[in-house]
Amino acid sequence: xxxxxxxxxxxxxxxxxxxxxxxxxxxxxxxxxxxxxxxxxxxxxxxxxxxxxxxxxxxxxxxxxxxxxxxxxxxxxxxxxxxxxxxxxxxxxxxxxxxxxxxxxxxxxxxxxxxxxxxxxxxxxxxxxxxxxxxxxxxxxxxxxxxxxxxxxxxxxxxxxxxxxxxxxxxxxxxxxxxxxxxxxxxxxxxxxxxxxxxxxxxxxxxxxxxx
Numbered sequence: 452x453x454x455x456x457x458x459x460x461x462x463x464x465x466x467x468x469x470x471x472x473x474x475x476x477x478x479x480x481x482x483x484x485x486x487x488x489x490x491x492x493x494x495x496x497x498x499x500x501x502x503x504x505x506x507x508x509x510x511x512x513x514x515x516x517x518x519x520x521x522x523x524x525x526x527x528x529x530x531x532x533x534x535x536x537x538x539x540x541x542x543x544x545x546x547x548x549x550x551x552x553x554x555x556x557x558x559x560x561x562x563x564x565x566x567x568x569x570x571x572x573x574x575x576x577x578x579x580x581x582x583x584x585x586x587x588x589x590x591x592x593x594x595x596x597x598x599x600x601x602x603x604x605x606x607x608x609x610x611x612x613x614x615x616x617x618x619x620x621x622x623x624x625x626x627x628x629x630x631x632x633x634x635x636x637x638x639x640x641x642x643x644x645x646x647x648x649x650x651x652x653x654x655x656x657x658x659x660x661x662x663x
């Protein structure tokens with residue numbers, strides 16, 4: 452499936468990605484108001500609507516209780532996975548509450564461990580996660596890139612095309628070895644053989660090879 456699952460959250464919204472005609476659009480709670488303000492009609496609305504205030508008048512709503520294990524963003528992601536999507540674009544998931552931002556990092560890890568990929572959009576930074584695989588960046592990428600282990604240890608980490616390279620290294624959750632690397636104007640790759648990495652880079656989602 453080449454289309455994306457596009458999710459609007461209740462955090463700081465960027466609007467830097469416009470969903471395509473074939474994308475499946477999900478509003479997570481107050482992300483609904485952001486979409487409506489931009490003239491975008493979601494296919495599905497999910498959440499407990501504590502942020503929005505009340506459930507909107509929409510024909511396709513998944514209403515959840517306020518006391519639940521899943522965040523509204525996780526509920527939205529699970530709905531996308533149930534529909535077979537493997538590529539997720541998430542706006543309104545960064546620069547809001549720190550606890551929800553961290554929870555959205557965990558959502559990216561969940562996606563990567565379920566054979567999907569998500570990208571969190573921010574005004575200055577984007578974030579993704581990869582499990583037992585690689586992420587490539589075009590030579591047009593510039594600025595900073597940081598790589599962190601999302602588990603106790605990520606093994607076989609290889610960084611190429613960056614200012615500071617690594618070859619079959621191990622990154623651990625409790626030591627920031629991969630922070631503040633830099634693009635060099637060459638194609639770059641971040642790869643991990645065994646484990647999960649969280650990748651944060653300056654610039655937009657279009658810098659990744661293979662699209663979002």
